Amino acid sequence: MALDTPIFLRELVVSTAIFLFTYIVIRFINSKFTHRLPPGPRGWPILGALPLLGSMPHVSLAKMAKKYGPIIYLKVGTCGMVVASTPESAKAFLKTLDKNFSNRPPNAGATHLAYDSQDMVFAEYGPRWKLLRKLSNLHMLGGKALQEWADVRVSEVGHMLQDMYVLSKRNEPVVVSEMLTYAMANMIGQVILSRRIFATKNNELNEFKDMVVELMTSAGFFNIGDYIPSISWMDIQGIEGGMKRLHTKFDVLLTKMLEEHKASAYGRKGKPDFLDVVMANCDNSEGERLDTTNIKALLLNLFTAGTDTSSSIIEWALAEMLKNPSILKKTHEEMARVVPKNRRLLESDIPKLPYLQAICKETFRMHPSTPLNLPRVASEACEVNGYYIPKDTRLSVNIWAIGRDPQVWENPLEFNPDRFLTGKNAKIDPRGNDFELIPFGAGRRICAGTRMGIVLVEYILGTLVHSFDWKLPDNVRELNMDEAFGLALQKAVPLSAIVVPRLPPNSYVP
Structure with a gap:
């Protein structure tokens, strides 16, 4: 049968038009999911950007942000x-898309x-995490709970001052x-277990401190096995082996x-501690x-x-004050107007010490205890500032870089608490x-322990500054x-510093 050429051409044109229209519509619908990825370095074969991070990843990532953007x-x-490195980009991930980034990567x-x-910290976002968080807030980390163990803070700071x-x-x-590890471990021990963990500063305390530092250090490493799971069994850097040994300790x-704690339960009847409450x-x-593992x-x-985390902030603050004696002097002058020299500083004094609070904020800015926030992971693909973020992408917020962003802070490398006393920064809060x-x-x-x-930081730093004059040892020039x-x-x-008492001797008795 002869082919009807006009009908064939018409059907061909219609079919082609439908195909093109469908193709364009599909491309248009999918376009929001096919935006380009955010800019960044090319990296190495197989390892990608791992070698570019170096020994100070927060610094390396801050330099990349200057080159490639926020x-x-x-x-x-x-x-x-x-990686988000500005307040605006951090807000886009941690507020606007908070739910999508509410889980941790393996x-x-x-x-x-x-x-x-x-x-x-690492639990999947869900019922178990919510239960752990609720119990922690109600009985240790929340505002009411913190008030209830204020006497513990006073007592343990007293032991440290002595x-x-x-x-x-x-x-x-x-x-x-x-000193700070000793005091804080005993504070937490009294709240959780109704007892001091370390009666004296001894080898057991030193081992505990070393264990804590090792945990925080090893948990912050960029472990190759986390990013190339197929070779994790090799433990090329030896990180996982160290973690296993530390976990056993x-x-x-x-x-x-x-x-x-279980053996001493009888003596706590009528006055349950945090662990009693959690177990009940x-x-x-x-x-x-x-279960016991969760606890x-x-x-x-x-x-x-x-x-x-708190001890590192206090240590950095004291170091900055020793480096800038005028700041230490100004703090003592403020305290002289508020806190008598015949007693220790009280937590109720702190709201009347805005310069002390400004020092704490400035330390949080320049020396955040966690320079890169604990990683999160995208549950679904999403879009941020026109960039496509694939599902399962890991998120890091460079808190350290935000605190040193010259677009946000004037003279960001200068430790200057005055920046928080006037103007727009006066209302900034670290919560x-x-x-x-x-x-x-x-x-x-x-962080569940934000309020704590x-x-x-404010109470212990304030007490240390009010109680002593501080100076470097004679053999330390810089x-x-x-x-x-x-x-x-x-x-x-x-x-390491030399301290000179500023208060009567009875102020240093627990």
Whole structure:
């Protein structure tokens, strides 16, 4: 049969038009999911950008942000990672898209240190995480709970001052990090277990401090096995082996704590501590139940983060004040107007000490305890500032870079507490709502200990400054301000200083 050419041509044109129209519509519909990725470095074969991060990833990523922009994308091994380095970009991820980035990616730290993510920090966002968070807030970290254990803070700070007073009479230097670890571990021990963990500063305390620092350091490493899972079994850097050995040490310590706590239950009748409350309320309405592993993992969170992050901020603040004696002098002058020299500083004095509070904020800005927020992961593909963010992309917010952004802060490398006393910065608060200053993160996965951290930093720093004059040892000509990268940003060289009492001797009695 002869082919009807006009009909054939018409059908061909119609079919072609339908095909083109369909193709264009599909391209248009999919266009919002096919936007280009954020800019970033090309990286190396297989390893991607891992070698570009160096030993100080927060610094390397800040330099990349200056070159590529506020949102950068890196291929790290087989994984994608997006980094936000400005207040606006951090807000886009941690507020606007908070729910999509509410989970943690799998990593060796969660597996080997945190009982396979059975803790509060690394737990999947869901009923168990909510139960852990609720119990922690109600009975230890929330405002009412903090008021209830205010006497514990006073007592343990008193023990620390007494030890420092003894050293001052011998003209021996105070190693600040050791003193703070001793005090904070005992504070947390009294709240959680109704007892001091370390009766004296001894080898057990030093080992505990070393364990905490090692945990924070190793958990902050960029472990190749996390980004190239197929070779994780090789443990090329030796990180996972170290984590396993460290976990065994912590597990022995935590198991001992639980056993001793159980054995002493009779003596606490009528006055339950945090662990009693947790064990009595380890169910929720959604059928979630905490087991012994969850409880040990939670204790690990509270003891390590509770002792390390706040102590590092206080140490950095004291170092900056020793480096800038005029700031220390101005702080003493403010305190002289508010706090009598015949007694120790009280927590109720702090609202009347705006310069002290400004010093704390300035330290949070320049020396955030977590320079890179704990990583999150995209549950679904999304779009940020016109850039396509694929599903399973890991998110890091460079808190350190935000605090040193010259577009946000005038003279950002200068330690200047006055910037928080007047103008727009006077209203900035570090609790996660002002993205110019988010030392504890923001959003639903903000650090659970934010409120406690601020209370401890302001009270302990204020007490140390009010109680003593501070100076460097005679053999120290220049203060080392180098950083040591980890989950918490430590001083590379621990601060050691000579203290001179400013109060009557009875002020240094617990």
